[in-house]
Amino acid sequence: MGVEAIVVHEDLDAGQGVVAGGHGRRAFAAVLPDPRRIRMNFEPTQERSLIRSTAEEVAAEFGPEHWREKEREGEFSEAFWNELADAGFHGLLVPEAYGGAGMGMAEMGLAMETLCAEGCGMAGTWYLVLTAGMAAVGIREHGTDEQRDRYLPAIADGEVNFSIGITEPEAGTNTLAVATTARRDGDEYVLDGQKAWITFADRADAMILVARTTPLEAVDRPTDGISLCIVEMDRPGIDVSPIPKHGINYSKSCEVFVDGVRIPEENLLGEEDGGWWALVSTLNPERIAFAAAATGIGTLAADTAIEYANDREVFGAPIGTHQAVSFPITRAYARMEAARLMREKAAWLYDRGEACGYETNVAKATAVEAGIEAVKQSMQAFGGWGYAEEYDVERWWREINLTRLAPVSQQMAYNHVARELGFPKSY
Numbered sequence: 352m353g354v355e356a357i358v359v360h361e362d363l364d365a366g367q368g369v370v371a372g373g374h375g376r377r378a379f380a381a382v383l384p385d386p387r388r389i390r391m392n393f394e395p396t397q398e399r400s401l402i403r404s405t406a407e408e409v410a411a412e413f414g415p416e417h418w419r420e421k422e423r424e425g426e427f428s429e430a431f432w433n434e435l436a437d438a439g440f441h442g443l444l445v446p447e448a449y450g451g452a453g454m455g456m457a458e459m460g461l462a463m464e465t466l467c468a469e470g471c472g473m474a475g476t477w478y479l480v481l482t483a484g485m486a487a488v489g490i491r492e493h494g495t496d497e498q499r500d501r502y503l504p505a506i507a508d509g510e511v512n513f514s515i516g517i518t519e520p521e522a523g524t525n526t527l528a529v530a531t532t533a534r535r536d537g538d539e540y541v542l543d544g545q546k547a548w549i550t551f552a553d554r555a556d557a558m559i560l561v562a563r564t565t566p567l568e569a570v571d572r573p574t575d576g577i578s579l580c581i582v583e584m585d586r587p588g589i590d591v592s593p594i595p596k597h598g599i600n601y602s603k604s605c606e607v608f609v610d611g612v613r614i615p616e617e618n619l620l621g622e623e624d625g626g627w628w629a630l631v632s633t634l635n636p637e638r639i640a641f642a643a644a645a646t647g648i649g650t651l652a653a654d655t656a657i658e659y660a661n662d663r664e665v666f667g668a669p670i671g672t673h674q675a676v677s678f679p680i681t682r683a684y685a686r687m688e689a690a691r692l693m694r695e696k697a698a699w700l701y702d703r704g705e706a707c708g709y710e711t712n713v714a715k716a717t718a719v720e721a722g723i724e725a726v727k728q729s730m731q732a733f734g735g736w737g738y739a740e741e742y743d744v745e746r747w748w749r750e751i752n753l754t755r756l757a758p759v760s761q762q763m764a765y766n767h768v769a770r771e772l773g774f775p776k777s778y
């Protein structure tokens with residue numbers, strides 16, 4: 352029985368909760384083992400060893416002290432951005448023909464997780480996911496030759512920074528409710544609307560903006576009528592203002608108003624009215640990236656707490672001798688190990704061009720739960736000092752809390768999984 356035979360459904364018509372179809376749990380039980388499914392290899396390849404050691408070296412230069420300072424100052428780390436480029440991380444997903452490494456999400460996930468776990472916290476994913484992850488994938492998969500030539504080498508070199516403009520004040524979880532419009536005017540499009548929470552919009556060179564080219568009322572399926580526009584941020588009519596927020600203050604997430612912004616028609620990414628498909632191709636990589644962030648930050652906090660628990664003596668013994676301190680962290684660590692395996696599987700499927708929505712959402716949801724628990728219990732081990740800026744765990748707590756809200760909320764990740772298990776659609 353072939354792979355096609357185990358696709359449960361390919362229904363893509365609903366908001367961020369649904370990404371490229373997938374394989375239901377029941378379906379796995381229904382097929383003979385397909386060699387492509389069961390041959391996951393855990394031997395460390397040369398590439399993976401190199402990625403891990405390079406990420407460790409970079410993280411050693413940009414450890415917790417660096418991020419404590421950047422967070423306090425609310426300052427973007429240009430040095431880290433440039434170092435990621437020099438080390439080759441911006442180009443991991445860019446094909447070799449365009450100056451990248453031509454690798455996949457398995458390698459990108461490993462790079463992000465290692466950067467996070469070795470001291471960078473959320474920055475290890477944050478500085479890579481939008482440009483080196485989503486923009487690189489979208490342009491690689493759906494760009495014209497001209498767009499690939501213009502952007503892919505520049506992404507690999509760290510010379511261009513993209514933001515991704517999906518969310519609006521009235522369209523968060525339900526992406527299909529976007530109200531920003533792109534109206535054709537001769538050989539141009541005119542953009543009008545408002546975006547919210549757009550990370551890097553204050554410094555990005557360009558934004559991939561999701562707009563409606565045909566109103567919702569005029570399309571057969573809600574996924575129709577959506578287009579992706581590459582908008583250079585220096586075009587007239589764009590107004591950006593950062594939203595004060597809970598954490599990750601070493602980058603801004605912004606409200607963006609677009610008022611009569613004109614772009615040439617060649618700035619469309621993918622097909623007019625068919626941009627939904629280009630967009631969903633970037634959402635699984637984004638979720639895999641956030642799964643990597645969650646286990647990465649969780650591991651960083653847990654490792655730091657384990658060291659502290661060996662040193663800190665209360666009642667004449669290291670606090671780590673108490674199982675009430677060690678077990679909650681150990682349990683979260685074990686859950687992170689399992690979630691990491693699921694992320695590897697999701698990435699493995701994605702890199703083979705196979706449906707991976709089920710695995711990706713399971714990986715995202717479980718990695719976030721395990722990572723959050725790891726940081727929470729690590730903070731507990733620090734006692735009152737867990738509340739002090741100088742021990743960093745309070746910052747990791749603020750950082751990891753984002754992963755349950757974005758890029759897809761835990762509820763919507765579970766909505767996807769629930770549907771694949773056979774529950775009726777609830778949204």
Ligand SMILES: Cc1cc2nc3c(=O)[nH]c(=O)nc-3n(C[C@H](O)[C@H](O)[C@H](O)COP(=O)(O)OP(=O)(O)OC[C@H]3O[C@@H](n4cnc5c(N)ncnc54)[C@H](O)[C@@H]3O)c2cc1C
Pocket residue numbers: 367514515516517518520522523524525547548549550551596604753756757758759760761762763766777778
């Ligand atoms: C720091 C930060 C950075 C961000 N960066 C970007 C970015 O760069 N680009 C971008 O486009 N967006 C970005 N976002 C936006 C983010 O993706 C959205 O906040 C997210 O999609 C949720 O949208 P919302 O806030 O409007 O929540 P809402 O859609 O209002 O949902 C509110 C709550 O209701 C729940 N809910 C809604 N419907 C259902 C349902 N059917 N079943 C169960 N629960 C449901 C949701 O899960 C959520 O918990 C960022 C957000 C933050 C906080």
